[in-house]
Amino acid sequence: MSRVAHPAGPRHADVLPAGYPPPVPADLNALDPAIWPRTARRSGGALVLGGVSVHALAAQFGTPLFACDEADFRSRCREFHEAFGAGAGVSYAAKAFCCQAVLRWVTEEGLGVDVCTGGELEVALRAGVAAEMITLHGSNKLPAELERALAAGVGHIVADSFEEIGRLASLAGPAGTGRRPRILVRVTTGVEAATHEYVATAHDDQKFGFSLTSGAADEAVRRVLASPGLDFAGLHSHIGSQIYDTAGFEVAAHRVIELAVRIRDEHGIGIEELNLGGGFGIAYTAGDDPADVRVIAASLRNIVESACRGAGLARPRMSVEPGRAIAGPGTVTLYEVGTVKDVDGLRTYVSVDGGMSDNIRTALYDADYTCVLASRESGAPPMLSRIVGRHCESGDIVVRDTYLPADVAAGDLIAVAATGAYCRSMASNYNHVTRPPVVAVRDGAARVMLRRETTDDLLRLDAG
Numbered sequence: 091m092s093r094v095a096h097p098a099g100p101r102h103a104d105v106l107p108a109g110y111p112p113p114v115p116a117d118l119n120a121l122d123p124a125i126w127p128r129t130a131r132r133s134g135g136a137l138v139l140g141g142v143s144v145h146a147l148a149a150q151f152g153t154p155l156f157a158c159d160e161a162d163f164r165s166r167c168r169e170f171h172e173a174f175g176a177g178a179g180v181s182y183a184a185k186a187f188c189c190q191a192v193l194r195w196v197t198e199e200g201l202g203v204d205v206c207t208g209g210e211l212e213v214a215l216r217a218g219v220a221a222e223m224i225t226l227h228g229s230n231k232l233p234a235e236l237e238r239a240l241a242a243g244v245g246h247i248v249a250d251s252f253e254e255i256g257r258l259a260s261l262a263g264p265a266g267t268g269r270r271p272r273i274l275v276r277v278t279t280g281v282e283a284a285t286h287e288y289v290a291t292a293h294d295d296q297k298f299g300f301s302l303t304s305g306a307a308d309e310a311v312r313r314v315l316a317s318p319g320l321d322f323a324g325l326h327s328h329i330g331s332q333i334y335d336t337a338g339f340e341v342a343a344h345r346v347i348e349l350a351v352r353i354r355d356e357h358g359i360g361i362e363e364l365n366l367g368g369g370f371g372i373a374y375t376a377g378d379d380p381a382d383v384r385v386i387a388a389s390l391r392n393i394v395e396s397a398c399r400g401a402g403l404a405r406p407r408m409s410v411e412p413g414r415a416i417a418g419p420g421t422v423t424l425y426e427v428g429t430v431k432d433v434d435g436l437r438t439y440v441s442v443d444g445g446m447s448d449n450i451r452t453a454l455y456d457a458d459y460t461c462v463l464a465s466r467e468s469g470a471p472p473m474l475s476r477i478v479g480r481h482c483e484s485g486d487i488v489v490r491d492t493y494l495p496a497d498v499a500a501g502d503l504i505a506v507a508a509t510g511a512y513c514r515s516m517a518s519n520y521n522h523v524t525r526p527p528v529v530a531v532r533d534g535a536a537r538v539m540l541r542r543e544t545t546d547d548l549l550r551l552d553a554g
């Protein structure tokens with residue numbers, strides 16, 4: 091069968107958006123080091139990660155699978171740790187990807203762990219993460235989760251509502267567990283971060299945190315300070331995700347420090363800790379240009395230092411909570427091609443053995459990804475393609491627009507880059523598809539961190 095190499099012809103010009111088709115990459119076999127894991131290379135044509143070929147991975151573990159480059163993951167932990175320096179706190183936001191092995195890597199590299207549910211907390215405790223290195227987040231922490239966190243002695247709890255401060259006050263202290271948890275008050279700064287810009291919103295129209303503009307944040311601090319069982323540690327702000335510049339952080343830090351000034355004036359105390367959250371962006375495609383972590387760290391330090399100096403405040407201990415920037419770039423998803431369907435004059439649909447159940451981000455956020463033919467190199471001309479899954483939804487798209495060599499065929503392996511964050515952790519069992527395994531690769535060896543789910547696993551939940 092012959093395929094049209096570049097099929098966006100005039101027949102469908104009316105349905106194609108402006109700027110379509112996207113530019114053709116110079117080399118379809120190349121692995122852009124800004125996008126692919128740090129150990130990624132080709133050997134004998136095939137993609138190799140952590141010294142393990144995709145053929146070996148597919149043969150041993152099946153597809154689809156997530157392959158996680160341990161060296162890449164650990165090096166990003168170290169870079170955050172070094173860039174923010176001694177005295178700063180860096181915690182990995184476990185919601186990006188959470189399993190015991192990676193939480194052990196994180197703590198071995200000197201980072202703390204952020205969790206936002208009892209489930210993530212149990213994984214961290216089971217992994218042996220020291221309780222004082224754990225921070226509990228969440229906009230509606232269940233009473234049982236608060237009790238578990240207090241009993242375990244987690245390092246910080248980030249308070250997100252008045253009800254929660256009340257619950258914590260009664261659970262902590264002499265009448266409850268007897269532990270005096272360190273509380274950060276999460277403030278909503280009115281800064282809404284987007285990918286390349288930030289929008290300063292007049293109204294803090296979101297569910298997280300206490301509004302600065304309404305005075306709720308000041309009141310939350312008052313209530314924490316008035317609760318003898320609670321230890322007020324400082325303030326927390328998280329402005330969003332996949333942020334490329336530090337302008338949003340700057341505005342947020344200034345607003346939080348204005349609150350710190352009011353706290354000093356009203357209560358005569360400084361804030362010990364200032365947590366600026368996560369949200370540091372990564373490169374998914376060649377057009378993405380995230381800032382270097384050292385640049386981000388230096389810039390955040392300067393912002394906090396100058397804002398505190400200007401306000402005559404002692405500089406608090408600064409902390410950050412990267413999730414995506416640590417877990418995202420080092421993992422790729424490996425799929426096997428099942429069908430290749432030419433929609434004449436428009437594009438070619440390349441259907442793989444996974445889809446929206448292992449990567450919902452394309453459907454959910456219109457996310458862009460980069461993929462390559464991973465099982466071999468090819469000199470065939472570029473073919474405008476859409477990588478789709480096997481679910482019963484036309485929106486089941488993994489990579490919306492990409493170019494693959496025109497000879498791609500059933501049985502080929504496709505790798506999608508930068509799928510380590512918010513893919514396996516958001517995976518579902520839609521269509522009773524079982525969730526893929528996550529395999530760590532390092533120095534030529536592969537080890538399962540999360541095994542593949544089986545249909546028996548799913549049927550175990552079915553009461554019959």
Ligand SMILES: *Cc1c(COP(=O)(O)O)cnc(C)c1O
Pocket residue numbers: 183185186204227328330331332367368369370411412413414415511
């Ligand atoms: C999600 C989240 C993070 C991590 O965000 P990334 O974009 O993955 O870095 C950090 N802190 C809080 C409070 C979050 O909700």
